[in-house]
Amino acid sequence: MGLADIYARGEAALRQKEIGFFLDGVETEFILENDRRVLDRYTFRQQCIDAVEADTRCRILGVDLATPVVMSAMTMPIPSMGEDALEQVARGLKNAGSLMWTGTPIPQNLARLAAVVPLAANVKPFSDRKKMFEAVEAVQKEGVHWVGIEIDSGQGTKVKDRQMAKDCTPLQSKELREIRAMVDRPLIFKGILSAVDAVKAVDAGADAIVVSNHGAHTLDYLPHPLQVMDEIVAAVGGRTVIIVDGGFRRGSDVLKGLAFDARLVGLGRPILYGLAADGERGVQAVIEEITGELKRLMTMTHTPTPAHAGKHLLVEF
Template sequence: MKIMELTELYNQGKKAMLAADYGFFIQGVETGWVLKNNRTVMDSYALRQRAINGPETADTKTTVLEETLLAPVIMSAMTMPIPAMAQNGLFKVSRALKRAGSMMWTGSPMPKELSELVCKGAPHIQSVKCYADREKILRKIEHCREAGVRWVGIEVDTGQGTKVHDRIIASDCRPPSLDFLRKVRDMTPGKLVFKRVLSKEDAALSLEAGADAVMVSNHGAHTIDYLPHPLQVLPEISRVIRGRIPIFVDGGFRRGTDVFKALALGADLVGLGRPVLYGLAADGEEGVFQVINQITLELKRVMVMTGVDCIEKITPDCLLKLGGQ
């Protein structure tokens, strides 16, 4: 069987998605500025090579909130459009992620087969939007508990729903209050991740509300336009968090070098959204596995060439901020 390389997976997967009805999902809100800025910011950092006396290999394994993964790379939260892309698409993604030693994260709509995914597949996180109907949120969290979900993500940034280009995707939402988030914390038995925190103020409130982790994210460019890339706010959020809880990020990460940059600036886990979709569209279950596996191998090579042999040794000093950015 021919193994597709990462560039080929991305090119073929994106082409296949754009040719399908669900291809709109990979576009951005309104002007598309967020997607363009994602790459601009990522490219504004170079790597500090340390080739002499470097390690012969590097260990990418990490443990976050008692979950051990083969690399700090997981699936970003999404359910759409996976069921439309492949028969039993969610199960194919879950099996691929399990094989890669990664984690699955589903969003809206909540999968009907959630309990089976949790039971048979990769470690699983399920997200819940900030619906205007607060009882609906609580019911969905209860459903997560019944399905055996041990990690729940509450989407604190969906107070105005989601939007792709000029099309509103979800509109029955309103911003959460600190008191309500405390209530969510009290009734969530497992780990609770506050998703898509993008400012030091929201990071501080997340700590106050009892979050077990925060996801720093601009929601795949699906909420409002002109949001910063996570790397632009990660340092200030890290100063607020001060290592008390893990920090996850997503938003335009495509290669092992991108993952390395996020880890250097304070992230504990890096989420992949579109890359997982591209892998599925290009080569099914094997494509998803290869996306995670090849990014992990790239990360390992970068670690060796920058003189670090484990994830914990990746620090801001491993990067160079380029001038004029």
């Protein structure tokens, strides 16, 4: 099965079930269309004479990966796709040399997942701050490699007109610093979409930020991350690792993210498609197919490693 088949088969399988609505976007769904439009604005400057075979491996925040393509933070609707569906995702990602990232609800079996694959776990800004701080403690005890905090869920989450996560309140800078003080491993603030928030996150001690519009599950009419990357990259000035997600579907999309200075590119829905199409093998195939596409492009654009990607690769139209 090629990537297009996996996506088509996976989406069709999910749409047949009640959980299919998780693929939709908030309110007007403008973001889903805009994500594609923005990614399609860029083409590549081919430079292939004297090409050398590219190497997609990278080391990020102490974790060795075969690819800069990782899972974006997600739990729902994975548990309802099979009793051991989270474990299947973990194994598929591990086999592909990638990283797993859980969301809300925080899975009970994080320690089991962390034993299989490099694991990051997100915590939401619950209005009940005691619950939030306890969750931050709990995921560390489970042995996750990175801790993620969703700074963009301050008004909960929403799919079309249906409010999903509730009881969330925006975080204050002081609280970001309190979280930093209690996290003894890489700490990542997810959902940055402006230079102002990026600087606040880095000043509070973020080891990485995820530039993300939350895959159209928070607010309507948010930009695609690449629309705001330049201002964010300029503002943080190399002081943190930048991760990006939102609408990335192919190796070509990933290279665009890397060209804008992201070190990792996250996939949300494609992981669900892979899992729905072919379980653990489907998840592995999604990462491997995209990585294969990325490697071809890197080789033919004189990009020996992900760190060599830059704006010089892009021809905008």
